[in-house]
Amino acid sequence: MASDEAFVTLATNDSYGLGALVLGHSLRQSGTSRSLAILVTPGVTQPMRNQLSSVYDLVQLVDVLDSQDAANLALLARPELGITLTKIHAWNLVQYKKAVFLDADTLVLQNVDDLFEREELSAVPDVGWPDCFNTGVFVFRPSNQTYRSLIQFAIETGSFDGGDQGLLNSFFSDWATKDIKTHLPFIYNMVATVIYSYAPAFKQFGQNVKIVHFLGSTKPWHQTNASSSSSVVLGDFLQLWWNLFNAHVRGGLEPGLAGLAGS
Amino acid sequence: MASDEAFVTLATNDSYGLGALVLGHSLRQSGTSRSLAILVTPGVTQPMRNQLSSVYDLVQLVDVLDSQDAANLALLARPELGITLTKIHAWNLVQYKKAVFLDADTLVLQNVDDLFEREELSAVPDVGWPDCFNTGVFVFRPSNQTYRSLIQFAIETGSFDGGDQGLLNSFFSDWATKDIKTHLPFIYNMVATVIYSYAPAFKQFGQNVKIVHFLGSTKPWHQTNASSSSSVVLGDFLQLWWNLFNAHVRGGLEPGLAGLAGS
Ligand SMILES: O=c1ccn([C@@H]2O[C@H](COP(=O)(O)OP(=O)(O)O)[C@@H](O)[C@H]2O)c(=O)[nH]1
Numbered sequence: 303m304a305s306d307e308a309f310v311t312l313a314t315n316d317s318y319g320l321g322a323l324v325l326g327h328s329l330r331q332s333g334t335s336r337s338l339a340i341l342v343t344p345g346v347t348q349p350m351r352n353q354l355s356s357v358y359d360l361v362q363l364v365d366v367l368d369s370q371d372a373a374n375l376a377l378l379a380r381p382e383l384g385i386t387l388t389k390i391h392a393w394n395l396v397q398y399k400k401a402v403f404l405d406a407d408t409l410v411l412q413n414v415d416d417l418f419e420r421e422e423l424s425a426v427p428d429v430g431w432p433d434c435f436n437t438g439v440f441v442f443r444p445s446n447q448t449y450r451s452l453i454q455f456a457i458e459t460g461s462f463d464g465g466d467q468g469l470l471n472s473f474f475s476d477w478a479t480k481d482i483k484t485h486l487p488f489i490y491n492m493v494a495t496v497i498y499s500y501a502p503a504f505k506q507f508g509q510n511v512k513i514v515h516f517l518g519s520t521k522p523w524h525q526t527n528a529s530s531s532s533s534v535v536l537g538d539f540l541q542l543w544w545n546l547f548n549a550h551v552r553g554g555l556e557p558g559l560a561g562l563a564g565s
Numbered sequence: 566m567a568s569d570e571a572f573v574t575l576a577t578n579d580s581y582g583l584g585a586l587v588l589g590h591s592l593r594q595s596g597t598s599r600s601l602a603i604l605v606t607p608g609v610t611q612p613m614r615n616q617l618s619s620v621y622d623l624v625q626l627v628d629v630l631d632s633q634d635a636a637n638l639a640l641l642a643r644p645e646l647g648i649t650l651t652k653i654h655a656w657n658l659v660q661y662k663k664a665v666f667l668d669a670d671t672l673v674l675q676n677v678d679d680l681f682e683r684e685e686l687s688a689v690p691d692v693g694w695p696d697c698f699n700t701g702v703f704v705f706r707p708s709n710q711t712y713r714s715l716i717q718f719a720i721e722t723g724s725f726d727g728g729d730q731g732l733l734n735s736f737f738s739d740w741a742t743k744d745i746k747t748h749l750p751f752i753y754n755m756v757a758t759v760i761y762s763y764a765p766a767f768k769q770f771g772q773n774v775k776i777v778h779f780l781g782s783t784k785p786w787h788q789t790n791a792s793s794s795s796s797v798v799l800g801d802f803l804q805l806w807w808n809l810f811n812a813h814v815r816g817g818l819e820p821g822l823a824g825l826a827g828s
């Protein structure tokens with residue numbers, strides 16, 4: 303499906319590729335009218351790229367340090383920022399006028415095409431320090447100029463948390479104070495851990511969740527089976543992930559790739 | 566010091582009274598030009614009320630179920646809301662045009678009189694579900710009409726978390742989406758636990774903190790000594806609390822009250 307607007311995700315290896323496959327199917331299931339694009343690095347194998355092509359309209363290979371422009375050369379002096387900056391490549395997808403970035407560890411439960419009504423940079427507050435936005439879901443405008451500014455900013459300022467979230471929050475530093483419309487409702491990036499941290503609010507508002515984010519070190523594809531989760535509710539979200547995986551992803555995978563899930 | 570604006574807190578027993586004493590001294594130390602008021606219930610002993618009078622300009626006795634008006638009578642059918650609604654009594658302090666409520670487990674580190682430039686209802690996002698505000702610090706306009714509406718709303722709707730935070734968020738339900746100016750910076754109500762949950766952000770922004778909130782079941786007055794805390798940084802905030810307690814509070818307390826701290 304062609305569109306000048308797209309959902310964009312990222313995978314630097316086959317494990318995150320599994321997440322991206324499930325995410326892509328969840329977006330298709332939501333009935334989106336927008337394009338689906340994924341950035342992959344050389345760490346993603348060809349068989350995985352083939353699978354990704356079956357659900358994503360665009361599979362774009364990126365490699366920060368291969369580029370020849372001056373800003374990227376300066377980055378060679380800051381190798382620790384390499385993985386962080388891969389996400390920044392999304393700004394180079396200028397074939398799209400507007401885009402929504404989604405982490406590969408997110409799952410779309412309901413249609414979220416209304417996100418394209420928002421402007422750059424729209425995102426959900428981070429539950430760690432809520433004057434920062436969480437970079438698992440954000441609306442942005444692809445632009446080579448913004449990409450270059452971000453790279454320049456990264457070289458000069460670095461990232462206070464060593465990742466893309468610190469960098470993007472320092473760059474879009476007026477997010478917390480400028481315009482309420484850039485504050486997306488939390489149901490567009492509900493961090494699965496709130497089920498524990500404020501259970502009554504989850505009970506009150508949880509049925510409206512549109513995107514769940516499996517933030518943290520244990521990803522859905524690391525768990526053999528959803529019922530092993532300590533929480534029934536979290537288990538429900540994991541089950542949705544595995545249902546999509548089993549229905550749409552597992553059958554198409556080579557044994558080597560399929561074996562990554564649950565390991 | 567008289568003013569038509571006030572900081573307001575609440576204690577329903579002598580333990581929270583200790584917190585209120587330290588909070589009151591921290592406000593005085595911040596050089597505030599506003600009045601200090603505290604709501605107390607009959608559970609606060611006379612010796613504690615005397616101590617509170619030495620730092621608060623107004624010590625106001627409140628008792629929800631004693632009142633004769635119809636709304637409060639209806640509350641007799643909802644006894645579980647009793648403690649929740651005590652905080653709501655702050656709206657009856659109509660001798661003040663504007664007020665800032667502070668939980669008794671907060672500590673003011675820098676002058677925060679600029680909070681009075683904000684309008685009702687201004688507050689910080691809650692780190693559990695950030696489309697809700699945290700009710701440990703909020704700006705409001707005392708009004709008997711608002712008080713009655715809140716009581717009526719409580720009777721009809723209850724509180725989704727059983728506390729004042731659920732009630733106030735349902736009542737001021739457009740907070741998340743209406744006006745960015747009602748979103749106070751997180752440094753006006755920094756929940757002490759962020760030191761663990763997003764340490765790099767605390768490192769980046771923590772030196773600006775104006776109010777720290779010891780949210781959760783372990784309060785400063787429960788800890789015998791700050792260095793027993795598992796975190797050096799959290800220990801620093803606890804030490805500030807104990808420094809104020811030792812310098813300004815402990816000496817004036819009867820042995821029975823002094824013994825509450827650290828027990
Ligand atoms: O080794 C990695 C780490 C991260 N990512 C991408 O970067 C996003 C952010 O990382 P992650 O979701 O693991 O961080 P968290 O949300 O848990 O903080 C992932 O969802 C992936 O899209 C990736 O492709 N490979």
Ligand SMILES: O=c1ccn([C@@H]2O[C@H](COP(=O)(O)OP(=O)(O)O)[C@@H](O)[C@H]2O)c(=O)[nH]1
Pocket residue numbers: 574575576577578581667668669670671701779780781782
């Ligand atoms: O038994 C109680 C419980 C609460 N409070 C008051 O209500 C506020 C909110 O409760 P708490 O701070 O314990 O809740 P938390 O911030 O930990 O959720 C306290 O700071 C006190 O001002 C009180 O006076 N007595």
Ligand SMILES: [Mn+2]
Pocket residue numbers: 405406407408438515516517518
């Ligand atoms: Mn993520």
Ligand SMILES: [Mn+2]
Pocket residue numbers: 668669670671701778779780781
């Ligand atoms: Mn509190």
